């Protein structure tokens with residue numbers, strides 16, 4: 001059975017990785033899903049596709065760990081175009097303080113039964129010989145991976161016959177109701193807003209902020225780098241709430257290309273590549289991988305992460321509008337956490353138990369109390 005024009009149980013706004021993962025899971029549960037996307041694109045097409053367990057707080061760890069386990073199951077069915085690879089992450093320690101951070105990280109991951117391994121300078125140089133000498137070691141997280149998110153989003157949407165995709169621009173949303181740019185009004189028992197940063201225009205009351213990021217991809221140089229390489233200072237960059245920061249983050253693509261990040265910048269909505277910031281990011285990368293200076297970069301671009309004030313996504317019912325559901329604010333981790341987000345949301349919509357505690361992601365945490373008139 002496919003969802004026909006009048007009988008969707010769920011309308012999902014946005015066909016990025018989060019909307020696609022939600023649609024796929026709802027359809028798996030037997031719901032008829034209509035996905036609306038106007039084709040403008042968003043963070044899914046601009047991001048890095050690193051599937052990474054992050055542990056800056058227990059809720060982030062719970063959602064990323066849960067989601068990674070789901071991705072590892074899904075990957076068995078993925079076509080090669082999805083670019084899935086389980087290369088693992090090497091969190092690099094440049095000094096004794098960062099080695100302490102690596103040990104704490106290992107302890108936090110071990111508590112949640114996420115396998116990881118501390119490795120010293122010699123084994124690190126053996127597995128990644130192009131890293132600069134002098135690093136003190138790394139934490140290796142072998143269960144982390146990579147994928148090509150735009151292809152995965154397409155694949156997820158094609159997997160289920162109960163999903164109907166429509167090219168349409170949504171101009172307004174309300175509980176169980178969606179207005180389109182062509183004047184049509186669609187209704188469904190559940191409306192899910194999953195259109196990333198663009199949700200600011202539909203629901204300006206939500207506390208979403210843009211965090212601009214730059215990436216650069218090189219020509220093909222197969223076999224140079226084998227793991228996703230990230231400096232341990234990345235966490236501080238990723239979670240700062242102001243200013244501009246860069247951190248070393250390099251991914252070996254299945255094509256042999258190297259994807260180089262990352263930068264984070266608040267309060268800019270200008271998509272232009274900023275040469276000075278790109279240069280700063282690349283300088284940081286060359287400090288860790290000196291050989292990068294000899295490689296050809298073939299394209300640089302930018303994208304916008306949708307950040308919430310506490311860095312966690314908003315997954316649940318709109319605090320003021322029953323029947324309007326949110327899957328937003330995934331910041332720099334939305335590819336990783338799309339699968340878990342879909343299940344956390346579906347459990348709440350259907351009133352069923354979830355596999356992890358859903359409270360930390362509740363949009364109600366940002367609800368401003370209503371003023372009582374005297």
Ligand SMILES: Cc1cc2nc3c(=O)[nH]c(=O)nc-3n(C[C@H](O)[C@H](O)[C@H](O)COP(=O)(O)OP(=O)(O)OC[C@H]3O[C@@H](n4cnc5c(N)ncnc54)[C@H](O)[C@@H]3O)c2cc1C
Pocket residue numbers: 013014015016017018019020036037038039040041042043044045046047048049050051052168169170171194195196197198199212213214215302303304305306327328329330331332333334335336337
């Ligand atoms: C530089 C950068 C690097 C990143 N690296 C990683 C990483 O390594 N790992 C990771 O896990 N995450 C990473 N992320 C974050 C990740 O890319 C995002 O969290 C994720 O893609 C968000 O997906 P989404 O589906 O919520 O939104 P989006 O991908 O923004 O999709 C929104 C969709 O909604 C549609 N849309 C918008 N408005 C409307 C409208 N009014 N009507 C109809 N359709 C509409 C758009 O066309 C788009 O398809 C990175 C992000 C950036 C910018």
